[in-house]
């Protein structure tokens with residue numbers, strides 16, 4: 001079984017609001033001192049794929065990214081986690097790329113590298129939180145889709161997954177080829193690569209492709225995209241917190257109880 | 267004639283609780299664009315549901331009703347939705363950004379070759395309709411314009427005023443003939459798992475919520491939180507870090523990728539207040555934080571705060587509130 005995991009490199013989403021900056025002209029976040037990381041749920045998706053491989057060693061896990069040269073670091077991390085192959089489609093664009101265009105790029109790449117039995121995505125990117133690329137890539141590849149899955153296993157002619165829907169948890173099955181979007185759970189907390197594997201990952205090849213080779217016009221990513229982001233801004237917050245003072249934690253707790261009662265909502 | 271189409275899913279004859287919010291959003295877009303608001307209703311056992319949509323501002327309703335739509339099945343729902351929406355001649359299609367809408371909206375948008383905007387919380391109508399939504403985990407906001415019709419837009423649950431009931435429930439109801447092939451259903455539910463939900467209060471409806479984060483240190487320490495919850499008759503929630511650690515079930519996760527809650531009182535214990543967590547509590551009236559770090563971002567959202575070790579604060583707080591409330 002070949003599993004392709006689509007991963008994106010993003011500015012660390014855990015940067016606290018106090019350090020978060022944007023460039024309103026370019027309409028994107030400024031990296032500043034923050035690290036570039038694999039988008040949170042994409043890394044969970046890698047973990048889900050690698051667990052299938054742990055059980056069924058013939059599984060091939062391919063990490064695929066569409067991004068600039070720096071995104072090779074994301075692929076190296078995936079290889080260090082012991083993905084088998086890495087593919088990058090090159091772009092020098094930063095900032096928002098239209099999800100419909102990205103889906104076309106990913107779908108074309110997957111077809112070009114010989115298709116996949118399973119394509120995994122994070123439930124949403126940890127930058128724009130759009131939650132569109134997985135759905136639209138599945139559509140382009142005409143695959144059934146399971147969203148918000150936390151784990152999967154290979155079964156006869158298909159896969160079985162656990163997912164969380166509006167009505168709670170269920171176990172679902174689908175025939176391959178199939179696409180899944182992955183959400184977080186204790187079972188898919190990403191593994192930490194071994195030092196040895198990190199070193200080896202640096203010697204593994206990364207296949208690079210261009211949009212030209214895929215026959216894709218880069219204009220679909222912005223100028224000719226169906227949706228335009230017109231404005232990006234940081235909303236103002238005016239919040240005054242009252243910190244309860246006291247000599248001891250117990251004193252603070254007693255005063256807090258009084259203050260909570262004074263809110264008159266209990 | 268192009269329409270604003272509110273696409274509503276009703277498996278087993280149940281309208282989602284936020285269906286009228288969708289019509290509320292739809293009526294504002296329809297007024298701004300000067301086009302009619304219609305509804306597309308997809309599900310089973312629809313009975314008087316089309317009339318309810320008419321009574322809340324839709325001027326026409328297009329229905330796809332089929333026994334195969336008794337429970338949500340993505341492949342069949344997508345086929346049915348596409349047909350219903352096409353019949354309704356969309357200029358704009360609105361769906362709720364719940365699990366089903368978030369899954370089907372982008373696929374539908376791709377099928378209709380339109381422009382998709384997800385998880386919208388604000389509709390801007392001056393000088394043309396624009397859609398506003400949080401990005402970067404709620405640390406920024408973005409405004410989007412759709413350049414290719416139809417716009418397919420998913421609307422965050424509880425972000426919009428619901429459409430009021432208008433009394434007059436007259437209007438055409440158009441059943442759309444769709445032949446659904448059971449073979450088209452690729453994704454099959456083989457087992458439903460009973461939610462490990464906390465007994466008692468449902469988080470989405472809770473008036474008071476106590477919530478724990480990584481700062482609690484281990485699963486057993488949620489017991490102290492439970493004691494406070496019991497005194498307050500509160501629902502219990504958690505941050506993603508506590509869920510990923512395996513201390514509490516995902517059903518308790520509050521935030522952008524968990525539940526959206528709107529209690530009168532939200533008590534955050536050992537939670538740093540990451541923007542993605544705060545995204546889930548925007549509707550809370552009063553936020554109280556207990557955190558040992560005075561620089562924690564939660565204090566930028568909280569109204570009342572205690573800076574200290576929660577394990578020393580919580581038992582006394584619980585005891586004192588118990589006394590004050592006469593329990």
Ligand SMILES: Cc1cc2nc3c(=O)[nH]c(=O)nc-3n(C[C@H](O)[C@H](O)[C@H](O)COP(=O)(O)OP(=O)(O)OC[C@H]3O[C@@H](n4cnc5c(N)ncnc54)[C@H](O)[C@@H]3O)c2cc1C
Pocket residue numbers: 013014040124125126127129403478479480481482504505506507508519520521522523524525535536537538539540541542543546556557558559562574575576577
């Ligand atoms: C795309 C995306 C979606 C996300 N969705 C969600 C979501 O839905 N919900 C969510 O919660 N998170 C979400 N996150 C994760 C989020 O960014 C944070 O990582 C998470 O909320 C942190 O949880 P925490 O506050 O419990 O842990 P931490 O950030 O580690 O904070 C722990 C806090 O506990 C305090 N503390 C430690 N010990 C004590 C003590 N003894 N007494 C008092 N205080 C103490 C510390 O000072 C600290 O502030 C998401 C992230 C991404 C990228």
